[in-house]
Amino acid sequence: MPVDENKLKRILNKVQKPARYIGNEWNVCLKDHDQVRLKMAFAFPDLYEVGMSNQGLKILYDSVNRNPQLLMERVFAPAADMENLLRENGLPLFALESRESLADFDVVGFSLQYELSYTNVINMLDLSGIPLYSDIRDNHDPLVIGGGPCVYNPEPLAPYFDFFVIGEAEEVLPEILSEIALLKAKGLNKRDLLVELSTRDGIYVPSLYQPVYDKGILQGLKKLESRAPDLIKKRYIEDLDRTPYPTAPVISYIETIHDRAVVELFRGCARGCRFCQAGYTFKPVRRRSQDSVIDTAKQLIAATGYDEIALSSLSSTDYPGLELLISQLDSALPGGSVKCSLPSLRLDSYSVKLADQLHHGRRSSLTFAPEAATERLRGVIKKNISEEDIFAALKDAVNAGWQGFKLYFMIGLPTERDEDVEAIPELCRRIRQYFKKREGRSLKISVSVSTFVPKAHTPFQWEPQLTVEQVVRRQEILKKGFSNLPGVDYSWHDAETSMLEAVFARGDRRLAPVVERAWQLGCRFDGWSEHFSFKKWKKAFQDIKIDPESYAYRHFKYDQSLPWDHIDCGVSKEVFISEHHKAVYIDGGEGGANGTFEL
Amino acid sequence: MERLSFSFARKPELAYISHLDMMRLLLRALRRSGLPIAYSQGYNPHPRLTLALPLPLGVTATEEYGEVYFSESVGPQIFLEKLHRQLPPALELTGVFNRKPELPALAAEVSAAQYRVFIETYINQGLFFQDLNSAIISLLDKEEILMERINKKKKVTYKNIRPYIFKANLKQEEKNMLELGLLLKAGSSGGVSPFFVIEQLQQAGSALKLAEDGLWLVHRQKLYKGPEEALQPLSEGM
Numbered sequence: 041m042p043v044d045e046n047k048l049k050r051i052l053n054k055v056q057k058p059a060r061y062i063g064n065e066w067n068v069c070l071k072d073h074d075q076v077r078l079k080m081a082f083a084f085p086d087l088y089e090v091g092m093s094n095q096g097l098k099i100l101y102d103s104v105n106r107n108p109q110l111l112m113e114r115v116f117a118p119a120a121d122m123e124n125l126l127r128e129n130g131l132p133l134f135a136l137e138s139r140e141s142l143a144d145f146d147v148v149g150f151s152l153q154y155e156l157s158y159t160n161v162i163n164m165l166d167l168s169g170i171p172l173y174s175d176i177r178d179n180h181d182p183l184v185i186g187g188g189p190c191v192y193n194p195e196p197l198a199p200y201f202d203f204f205v206i207g208e209a210e211e212v213l214p215e216i217l218s219e220i221a222l223l224k225a226k227g228l229n230k231r232d233l234l235v236e237l238s239t240r241d242g243i244y245v246p247s248l249y250q251p252v253y254d255k256g257i258l259q260g261l262k263k264l265e266s267r268a269p270d271l272i273k274k275r276y277i278e279d280l281d282r283t284p285y286p287t288a289p290v291i292s293y294i295e296t297i298h299d300r301a302v303v304e305l306f307r308g309c310a311r312g313c314r315f316c317q318a319g320y321t322f323k324p325v326r327r328r329s330q331d332s333v334i335d336t337a338k339q340l341i342a343a344t345g346y347d348e349i350a351l352s353s354l355s356s357t358d359y360p361g362l363e364l365l366i367s368q369l370d371s372a373l374p375g376g377s378v379k380c381s382l383p384s385l386r387l388d389s390y391s392v393k394l395a396d397q398l399h400h401g402r403r404s405s406l407t408f409a410p411e412a413a414t415e416r417l418r419g420v421i422k423k424n425i426s427e428e429d430i431f432a433a434l435k436d437a438v439n440a441g442w443q444g445f446k447l448y449f450m451i452g453l454p455t456e457r458d459e460d461v462e463a464i465p466e467l468c469r470r471i472r473q474y475f476k477k478r479e480g481r482s483l484k485i486s487v488s489v490s491t492f493v494p495k496a497h498t499p500f501q502w503e504p505q506l507t508v509e510q511v512v513r514r515q516e517i518l519k520k521g522f523s524n525l526p527g528v529d530y531s532w533h534d535a536e537t538s539m540l541e542a543v544f545a546r547g548d549r550r551l552a553p554v555v556e557r558a559w560q561l562g563c564r565f566d567g568w569s570e571h572f573s574f575k576k577w578k579k580a581f582q583d584i585k586i587d588p589e590s591y592a593y594r595h596f597k598y599d600q601s602l603p604w605d606h607i608d609c610g611v612s613k614e615v616f617i618s619e620h621h622k623a624v625y626i627d628g629g630e631g632g633a634n635g636t637f638e639l
Numbered sequence: 640m641e642r643l644s645f646s647f648a649r650k651p652e653l654a655y656i657s658h659l660d661m662m663r664l665l666l667r668a669l670r671r672s673g674l675p676i677a678y679s680q681g682y683n684p685h686p687r688l689t690l691a692l693p694l695p696l697g698v699t700a701t702e703e704y705g706e707v708y709f710s711e712s713v714g715p716q717i718f719l720e721k722l723h724r725q726l727p728p729a730l731e732l733t734g735v736f737n738r739k740p741e742l743p744a745l746a747a748e749v750s751a752a753q754y755r756v757f758i759e760t761y762i763n764q765g766l767f768f769q770d771l772n773s774a775i776i777s778l779l780d781k782e783e784i785l786m787e788r789i790n791k792k793k794k795v796t797y798k799n800i801r802p803y804i805f806k807a808n809l810k811q812e813e814k815n816m817l818e819l820g821l822l823l824k825a826g827s828s829g830g831v832s833p834f835f836v837i838e839q840l841q842q843a844g845s846a847l848k849l850a851e852d853g854l855w856l857v858h859r860q861k862l863y864k865g866p867e868e869a870l871q872p873l874s875e876g877m
Contacts, residue, residue, distance in 0.1 A: 049651075049854065049856075050854050052655055053697060053854065053855070053856070058655035058696075058697070059655045059656045059657075059660065062652065062655050064652055064653075064727065064729070065727075066664075066667070066727060291667065293653075293656045293660045293663075293664060294656065294657075294660055295659075295660075295663070341670075342671065343671070344667065344671070345666070345667030345668060345669070345670035345671040345725070346667065346670075347666075347670065374670070377670065377678070377686075
């Protein structure tokens with residue numbers, strides 16, 4: 041049953057940005073619930089305007105709804121004011137299209153983009169009246185499933201989920217939903233259904249495995265069901281040109297984070313930056329052909345009315361023939377009123393040339409991510425750009441009229457020393473000086489420094505994160521360095537937020553109750569600095585008797601079981617070991633993070 | 640260059656979007672329609688579409704106006720057909736007119752707006768009526784109603800908006816439903832939001848908590864031009 045319309049009206053009159061909750065947007069897909077065989081709610085555990093920018097949502101909404109027998113609706117995390125009003129009025133969380141409670145769907149699928157959205161997952165289940173734990177939910181409850189980058193280490197959420205979809209889901213999700221409809225019609229009970237599904241590539245059913253610990257150290261997973269696979273292979277699309285793409289995505293009424301059309305140039309990345317999980321998990325590189333890009337762009341603009349189209353990928357300037365493609369797009373799209381944009385620019389002259397080709401009008405600032413300020417450390421992370429390249433690229437940009445730069449760096453990378461940190465403000469000083477002397481130009485530079493979080497399925501997965509104290513000390517070095525640099529804007533990420541991210545990024549199943557406890561203590565939207573409360577999280581860890589530091593700061597040994605060993609991302613452990621070894625012992629000059637890393 | 644003005648209604652399903660959302664919606668619809676919208680000259684060209692008066696978030700409307708310039712002749716009929724197909728059902732085009740180039744901008748003409756505020760009362764309707772009615776009377780009796788504003792220099796200033804309230808009255812619609820009528824000054828030469836007036840009334844309630852004891856839904860009925868003593872519908876001489 042849809043939620044009570046009158047009650048909803050009263051609530052919408054009181055909340056901020058009520059358009060987050062009204063649905064009925066352009067290109068929305070409305071289906072009769074009685075005419076489909078299976079209903080799925082796509083649940084995004086963050087605000088509407090964040091979730092509506094997510095390309096995964098657009099792709100899956102399209103791929104599932106293309107099948108007339110399946111239905112997918114959307115739901116997002118309600119902001120605090122909406123949550124309170126829903127609870128006060130006894131209304132459940134509802135899907136935007138039909139306004140049906142999530143509990144009335146066959147499947148509720150969470151998009152797990154970011155570790156700090158986990159309390160929102162719990163909150164959304166609770167607001168829908170869906171039992172939190174998989175083993176409490178029965179045949180009548182929805183199946184709760186998850187996908188997205190976080191499922192490359194799904195263990196901290198394992199007990200809440202019936203299964204995870206590992207990898208790219210646009211093929212496997214409609215397949216598996218149809219199969220669920222079939223198996224349900226046959227009357228299979230939940231356990232048998234999950235066992236059946238677990239035999240499909242890309243499906244991980246956590247309840248069929250049990251972690252084994254020895255003196256608190258994970259030894260591996262024990263299978264509880266012989267048919268379940270030892271390794272869960274990720275699914276991926278082989279040919280982008282032959283896979284349907286959402287050319288008429290839902291367009292929000294309110295402004296979203298990335299309010300533009302998006303066409304994907306390619307998936308995967310040939311660069312192999314060693315800190316980057318997406319670089320490894322999205323292998324191999326698969327390109328969309330130029331014809332397909334142009335055709336898709338035309339359809340997108342016609343169906344949306346957007347005035348901007350982003351050419352997206354992990355490293356768009358690596359697309360072969362990009363210059364030609366952009367000029368072809370220019371002539372293919374309605375004259376003058378649609379502009380193209382590139383979301384990520386490499387710090388090299390070629391990228392600046394492309395930006396020059398794309399960007400008409402005011403040129404305020406260009407964004408680059410050198411990540412590290414010394415050539416040595418850039419070698420360690422395999423972001424191989426020389427200082428010469430950097431200056432050449434910036435010079436071209438200044439000559440083309442750009443007034444400033446936004447630069448992203450990380451601290452806490454493996455093998456980092458104080459001199460690498462000091463080099464960040466130093467590099468900015470040299471950039472400013474260079475342009476002041478040569479060109480007489482005073483550049484605006486803004487610098488954003490985040491803290492390295494070691495992620496599963498990367499060569500740095502064995503590395504510890506810097507302790508909060510160490511991070512704060514290095515941030516002090518930066519503050520001091522930037523304090524006498526006028527014209528440079530320095531911002532940094534909160535050390536404790538990054539620590540929590542690190543805990544969950546490499547955590548195991550023992551962390552699951554901490555998420556529920558933190559949620560009970562009031563944690564929501566932990567990725568939003570205005571909502572994040574480390575105090576509550578600390579209390580949650582204490583209550584469950586888990587030491588978060590032992591998770592964030594631990595270094596794994598090569599022969600040790602990792603919580604994500606059963607997830608096969610397509611890159612073998614040998615490759616990661618060899619890359620890690622090269623990073624810290626060859627490219628890094630001398631060994632190990634903080635000099636303490638042992639094999 | 641062709642100048643067209645158009646009227647539209649906004650239904651409850653679309654009430655919860657802001658003026659900027661509304662502009663974005665119309666622009667995207669125009670782009671999808673393929674109609675040759677004209678752009679302004681200059682460094683940052685923008686499409687030449689304006690609405691006579693921003694419609695606040697939460698407000699439905701019967702007869703709103705906008706105007707748009709096209710680089711080539713389109714004609715009212717084609718405009719109506721093509722744009723209609725690109726609009727959500729809750730945004731209904733109700734009329735299109737050729738607007739003479741020499742006429743002022745619609746936004747410059749608007750001088751007043753008539754609102755109908757529907758109040759669904761949750762408790763004791765008789766008392767609610769009395770309470771609100773006396774709040775209206777005492778509000779109209781005031782010589783000065785100060786509205787706080789922050790000016791461009793970020794200083795707080797006060798404006799007396801009593802002269803902006805042309806009319807306010809209350810009638811009983813049906814059981815559990817009251818209708819508050821407001822005629823308010825609006826437009827580029829100054830105006831007051833219906834929500835400000837409603838807030839003043841709600842705070843003046845003495846017996847009930849007027850804000851919480853009813854659901855207040857604001858509807859804009861009509862836009863006017865001309866001076867207060869000789870208001871004409873905005874549509875006059877369109």
